[in-house]
Amino acid sequence: MSDEILVGYDGSADATVALNWALDEAERTGRPVRLAYVFEWVTVAGWIGPGVAPGIWPDETARRQVEELVRTAASDAAAARPGLTVHGEVFDGPPALVLEERSAEAGLLVLGSRGHGGFGGLLVGSTAVSVTAHAHCPVVVVRDAAAGPAGRVVVGVDGSPTSLLALGFAVERAAQRGVPLHVVRAWEPAAGGGPAPDGAVAAERAALEEPLAEWREAFPEVEVTVDVVTGRPARALVEASRDAQLVVVGTRGRGGLRGMLLGSAGQQLIQHAHCPVAVVRERRQSRSEK
Incomplete structure (x- = not known):
């Protein structure tokens, strides 16, 4: 288990708020930050996971767009916060389950209140409880309307x-x-x-x-x-x-x-x-x- 701060990231406004909170925490503690985008492949038969045959949804173009999104966000964050170590990574699977598993190698998991794409509905009702209850490390949920530093x-x-x-x-x-x-x-x-x-x-x-x-x-x-x-x-x-x-x-x-x-x-x-x-x-x- 490391001191790394893991951030659930999907490019949404709430995920960006969570990322900024995590970067502030990293500046205070000197911890590295890792952005995690969970790419959920869904078909009528359910999640089919990585390694599917070519031509089956989603196509490789979608995957490359996600990888570029994460690379750009990590690069921009590192440029804006000199001295911080910021990485980005794309994972495959159901978001709640993947974040739970990845939290075993993190010191802190930071999530926005909700997202889109890979995190659609992540923090609504039972899924929020699942992620927060089953993570292997402390979890911080950052709400968009209440992310100020005062108090x-x-x-x-x-x-x-x-x-x-x-x-x-x-x-x-x-x-x-x-x-x-x-x-x-x-x-x-x-x-x-x-x-x-x-x-x-x-x-x-x-x-x-x-x-x-x-x-x-x-x-x-x-x-x-x-x-x-x-x-x-x-x-x-x-x-x-x-x-x-x-x-x-x-x-x-x-x-x-x-x-x-x-x-x-x-x-x-x-x-x-x-x-x-x-x-x-x-x-x-x-x-x-x-």
């Missing part, structure tokens, strides 16, 4: 293992950007409704202090604020994303259903956040490593 970094923490991984990812990004970190702990009291007792809120806040202590020591320059609120985590994080440049969550929080690799908060954020969303998970083994 703090927000992270949702509920004490689950993946939320603690998300906390570490968020602290590091806040330090790189020189911005504050805002930690949100949203929880739903026991059935019956009504405001949570003051003691319960204090206990939830105290539970955050232990994992925060080591990060405060490692990054003393990062200003950290904590907000403990009652209610649905997704709603609290979407609201917090309004004045954020990045919101970070784990793949599945405390109380998640078995087999549900991306929790409801992550799914809601991908669709409704006002800034880019990073979904962090533990390192998964690729099929070649098993």
Whole structure:
């Protein structure tokens, strides 16, 4: 597994926004960037893959156009960002599956909110959940209307293992950007409704202090604020994303259903956040490593 930033790229406006976000991240971290265009060959019989007989859709002209698109985008990006290493590559197969497999060799996967051509419908509904839930590395989904650099970094923490991984990812990004970190702990009291007792809120806040202590020591320059609120985590994080440049969550929080690799908060954020969303998970083994 490398530190390379992999970008899902198809030439669409949203893919260009995602690429620019990835290039900014690369300038801060010194990582190389690879543009990945996934060329999906579809017939009435389904995906036929590479090596099809000449004359069967798509023809070689389409393939050459795609390769030229990717070469030009990578070349333009490298010229605009001197000092960065930028490559482009065309892959064959279903976009979600290919990106999942390629993420095993990346440190970060960056996607636009939707695309055209090779990524038609990639981040709509269940496909978005699939890519984000099954990737082998953290995934950032960049929404076109919310790609500005201003604001703090927000992270949702509920004490689950993946939320603690998300906390570490968020602290590091806040330090790189020189911005504050805002930690949100949203929880739903026991059935019956009504405001949570003051003691319960204090206990939830105290539970955050232990994992925060080591990060405060490692990054003393990062200003950290904590907000403990009652209610649905997704709603609290979407609201917090309004004045954020990045919101970070784990793949599945405390109380998640078995087999549900991306929790409801992550799914809601991908669709409704006002800034880019990073979904962090533990390192998964690729099929070649098993």
